[in-house]
Amino acid sequence: MAEKLRFRDPELAKSIAQQIQKLAPKDGTVKLCHVCGTHEWTITHYGLRSLLPKNVEVIAGPGCPVCIVPAAEIDEAVQLAQKGAVVTCFGDALRVPGSEMSLLEAKAAGADVRVVYGVSDAVGMARREQDKEFVFFAMGFETTAPSTAVEALGNPPENFGFLVSHRLIPPAMELLLGVGDLNISGFIAPGHVSAIIGMKPYELFPRVYRMPTVVAGFEPIDVLMAVYMILKQLSEGAARLENEYSRVVKWEGNTRALEVMNKAFAVTGGNWRGIGRLPGSALKLREELAAFDAREKYDVHVAQGKDILLGCECHLVIIGKIKPNECPMFMKACTPTKPVGACMVSSEGTCSVWARSAAT
Amino acid sequence: MCLAIPARVVRVDGSKAQVDFGEGVLREVNVTLVEAKVGDYVLVHAGYAIQTVDEKEALETLSLWNEILAAGKQ
Numbered sequence: 001m002a003e004k005l006r007f008r009d010p011e012l013a014k015s016i017a018q019q020i021q022k023l024a025p026k027d028g029t030v031k032l033c034h035v036c037g038t039h040e041w042t043i044t045h046y047g048l049r050s051l052l053p054k055n056v057e058v059i060a061g062p063g064c065p066v067c068i069v070p071a072a073e074i075d076e077a078v079q080l081a082q083k084g085a086v087v088t089c090f091g092d093a094l095r096v097p098g099s100e101m102s103l104l105e106a107k108a109a110g111a112d113v114r115v116v117y118g119v120s121d122a123v124g125m126a127r128r129e130q131d132k133e134f135v136f137f138a139m140g141f142e143t144t145a146p147s148t149a150v151e152a153l154g155n156p157p158e159n160f161g162f163l164v165s166h167r168l169i170p171p172a173m174e175l176l177l178g179v180g181d182l183n184i185s186g187f188i189a190p191g192h193v194s195a196i197i198g199m200k201p202y203e204l205f206p207r208v209y210r211m212p213t214v215v216a217g218f219e220p221i222d223v224l225m226a227v228y229m230i231l232k233q234l235s236e237g238a239a240r241l242e243n244e245y246s247r248v249v250k251w252e253g254n255t256r257a258l259e260v261m262n263k264a265f266a267v268t269g270g271n272w273r274g275i276g277r278l279p280g281s282a283l284k285l286r287e288e289l290a291a292f293d294a295r296e297k298y299d300v301h302v303a304q305g306k307d308i309l310l311g312c313e314c315h316l317v318i319i320g321k322i323k324p325n326e327c328p329m330f331m332k333a334c335t336p337t338k339p340v341g342a343c344m345v346s347s348e349g350t351c352s353v354w355a356r357s358a359a360t
Numbered sequence: 361m362c363l364a365i366p367a368r369v370v371r372v373d374g375s376k377a378q379v380d381f382g383e384g385v386l387r388e389v390n391v392t393l394v395e396a397k398v399g400d401y402v403l404v405h406a407g408y409a410i411q412t413v414d415e416k417e418a419l420e421t422l423s424l425w426n427e428i429l430a431a432g433k434q
């Protein structure tokens with residue numbers, strides 16, 4: 001398939017890197033920001049930063065949907081498990097610290113916590129084991145939310161509830177532009193979130209903030225191309241919204257997915273670990289589906305949790321203000337086998353991506 | 361976690377499809393969110409196909425890249 005043909009071609013990568021060198025500004029630094037754990041993985045794994053001129057930096061924003069779920073919501077999942085419900089979740093969610101404990105620790109203490117590949121598996125379990133109550137801990141950005149929506153609208157069994165912790169990416173990108181000394185010059189927008197939401201939600205970045213924004217795929221060549229396209233815009237003094245990932249991302253996004261999401265969820269404000277409350281950045285089940293809202297159904301509401309443990313700099317890593325190796329605990333007190341903060345726990349967390357790449 | 365992996369659709373049966381991730385093993389995914397025909401490539405995330413891969417666009421992207429490659433050689 002075409003996808004495989006040249007998307008990792010080293011010769012092509014070198015050639016794009018040369019063009020990037022030519023376009024890089026003569027003085028000053030250009031800082032580009034992506035907001036996707038998978039982009040960080042591609043960049044780190046393929047050593048793309050080493051191909052860029054010294055004054056072209058790519059930083060990682062809040063792109064790990066597991067890392068940014070606040071401790072209060074992990075606490076809710078832990079409480080549900082302790083109350084006797086079977087809590088199902090993605091593997092990455094297991095070890096994310098809550099205020100007192102993670103789901104893994106709750107499991108070790110006897111709670112029934114199960115890892116699933118997707119929400120359908122959780123619903124299937126609930127149908128098979130009708131004597132138990134099941135909860136699906138629904139994390140993820142716009143890439144994941146449609147699958148939760150389909151299951152929520154598809155007559156889930158009565159013994160099923162959703163603990164919805166979905167978050168939306170564009171409000172987080174907007175927040176980054178307000179962070180004083182971050183000084184971002186362009187956005188590499190996340191391809192798989194964009195496969196669902198399309199291009200339109202990013203229009204405000206070039207229009208209101210004069211921020212070049214390029215939606216990019218996840219092969220090394222995709223990311224290099226996005227850097228090239230942004231630098232080209234900057235060299236022209238332009239700010240446009242462009243689509244590098246047109247093989248997957250349509251202008252209008254996936255309209256079917258957007259429709260089901262809209263049917264199942266209302267947009268609301270939400271807390272982000274390390275960031276705080278962002279208006280219009282979270283999803284909750286609509287009134288009509290309240291019977292399946294685990295918070296209502298089992299009366300579990302945690303307003304405040306302990307998000308950042310002493311010494312952990314996740315709150316700075318999440319917004320791209322520092323690199324993982326600038327945290328004093330990185331690879332000392334905090335490693336992938338003994339993680340301290342959420343950014344090291346989840347495989348998409350920036351600290352974890354850096355740690356695993358250093359190890360190979 | 362937003363990683364989605366391309367797979368080729370081998371059989372469609374209502375809201376479910378059998379897809380091949382290139383390992384030769386067929387896996388079942390939910391295709392309610394896309395319009396997928398046998399032979400299409402779909403991006404699969406957490407058991408759901410979230411978009412079809414547009415082969416024509418993929419080839420156009422590749423030819424754009426080739427232009428850059430050619431420009432770099434000049």
Ligand code: SF4
Pocket residue numbers: 311312313314315317324327328329330331334335339340341342343344345351
């Ligand atoms: S290295 Fe560990 S302690 Fe430091 S910011 Fe990352 S997750 Fe937190």
